Amino acid sequence: MINTEIKGTDLVLEVLGAVTNEFAPYYDLKSILPKKIGNISKIIINLSNVSKYDTYIFLLTKKIKTFAITQKVELEFIGISNDLANYLNYLENIEVSNSQKRENKRGIFYRFIENSGNIFVKLTLDFILLLTLVGDIFRSGTKLFYSPRSIRWADLPEQFTLIGVNALPISLLIVFLIGLITGYQGALQLKEFGADVFIADLISISITRELGPLMVAIIVAGRSGSAFTAEIGTMKVSEEIDALKVMGFNIVDFLVMPRLVAIIVAMPLIVIIADLVGILGGLIASLTTLDITSVSYFNRMQVSLGLNDIASGLIKSVIFGLVIVVIGCFRGLQVSGGAESVGRYTTSSVVTSIFNIILIDALFTLLFPIIGL
Amino acid sequence: MDMIIEIKNLSKRYGNLTVLKNINLDIYRGEILSIVGGSGCGKSTLLRQIIGLELPTTGEVYVSGEKYYPSKPKIQERIMKKFGVMFQLGGLLASLTLSENIALPLKSYTKLSDEDILEVIRLKLASVGLDGFQDYLPSEISGGMKKRAALARAMALDPEILFFDEPASGLDPITSAALDNLIIELNKALGTTMIIVTHDLASIMNVSHRVVMLDKSVQGILAVGTPEELKNSNNKLIYNFFNRKFN
Structure with a gap:
């Protein structure tokens, strides 16, 4: 005192x-x-x-x-x-x-202009970096045909297991439940109009065209997209990416392409199985709530479900896979600094992937009827 | 001389591996003590036991005459506030600016007003030559600056004892010498006891009042003395270490 x-x-x-x-x-x-x-x-x-x-x-x-x-x-x-x-x-x-070393404090207006400029520059640079990565992926993709050894194939089985095999149980469970839910909800409405048998149309088309690929893509984005960012980001922080560059490796060939090839193969396979399981979920809901048999369900499905429905879902799944890899790896390569940056970009990777998947899905919904799919 | 840390019969085992065996060491208030030794001799382990980041397998540690280990967690927490630690990689929180890093202990453990906290932050950063870098993130500054910022944070609460884990590692000779100078100045001005784990011979000779040399062969302290005494030691191991000879 x-x-x-x-x-x-x-x-x-x-x-x-x-x-x-x-x-x-x-x-x-x-x-x-x-x-x-x-x-x-x-x-x-x-x-x-x-x-x-x-x-x-x-x-x-x-x-x-x-x-x-x-x-x-x-x-x-x-x-x-x-x-x-x-x-x-x-x-x-x-x-x-x-x-004497202290900087003069700047006014709010000055800082606003400075921050806006910084954000604009960052977004522009990010966009350029993304375009560069897409370009590099395209170049490496063409190399697959004339110089297949440039890609690190040794990584492929592991990536395929991580992206595809390990994601299978959770993806199937979720699509099965989605089929079940859609079946129950649809059955309640169709029963009102005595259109019980059309439940097969509802389930098979919604699962194969939309819900199957979308759900699988969201799960893979959450599981593998985040993993891509975290792994590549950590490699960047610990200078492993720099070491690879210095040793003469192309980062896209070494890190992105094995993941890309693995996801392009894995996604349609998961979606095909998920479609079957989702339709099964719908069947169970139909049998328990509507006055139809499994034979009439499958007969109706044969009439309503075309190859184009299944194909459109599979095409989408490949595109979704590309989005997940590009965004996951791009965010990973953006990491700078330390652990906090890895966490921030991993979150951003998942959010950006899911947003883009849904956006692209909406575009496809408009586009596919025009091209007859 | 007033004793600030007493280590009695301290041993540390990891499974079957004994790293430190029966360490007895007295550290005096206001001294700069370097802990040295070859790789894997247990320098960092000893430092972690003294700080309380790891618990010794057996033994006792006293700080300012009060039992630090074994004792109740509340007492340990209170005593720990007397410590400031500059970690080998800085240990600065990457998501916080330098100013927020230093403000963290000040806001949690003092009753200073926000205005006073800003003033303390500025002083601490100025004392390590980083005035004007308040709003920088650790990732935006160089390795040497990170070390100095870590030292500023370690000094935030004006600790009685400052621990340094390999302060010179990864620094160029000039930055390293500047850090040595800073350690000497702070010790003189604030009378803070400083315990430094280091490999850097030049730094040991420059800053230390006393040196403790550990060695694997004895699983503990091989020698204690002034840097000059150890440099001219008759023991071949000590002589080789301090004169950079390998046979």
């Missing part, structure tokens, strides 16, 4: 106890220093009873100094130990030597 005493024209501030960060509230100068200085011509700070100190004592004495300067009164330190004097001098010197 601080004791104050006025001796003639002197204001004596006696600083007592531990002047440390921990006890800062006990040294609140606002309640101690007078608002009007009156006839005081000198402030005397008595530091002889300071039992302990840290950086806070420098802040405290600095505030009193500032007050003395603004009030145009003299300032005197008394009872200051050599150690404390050295300590305060040391911090004072640091302040003086660094005060």
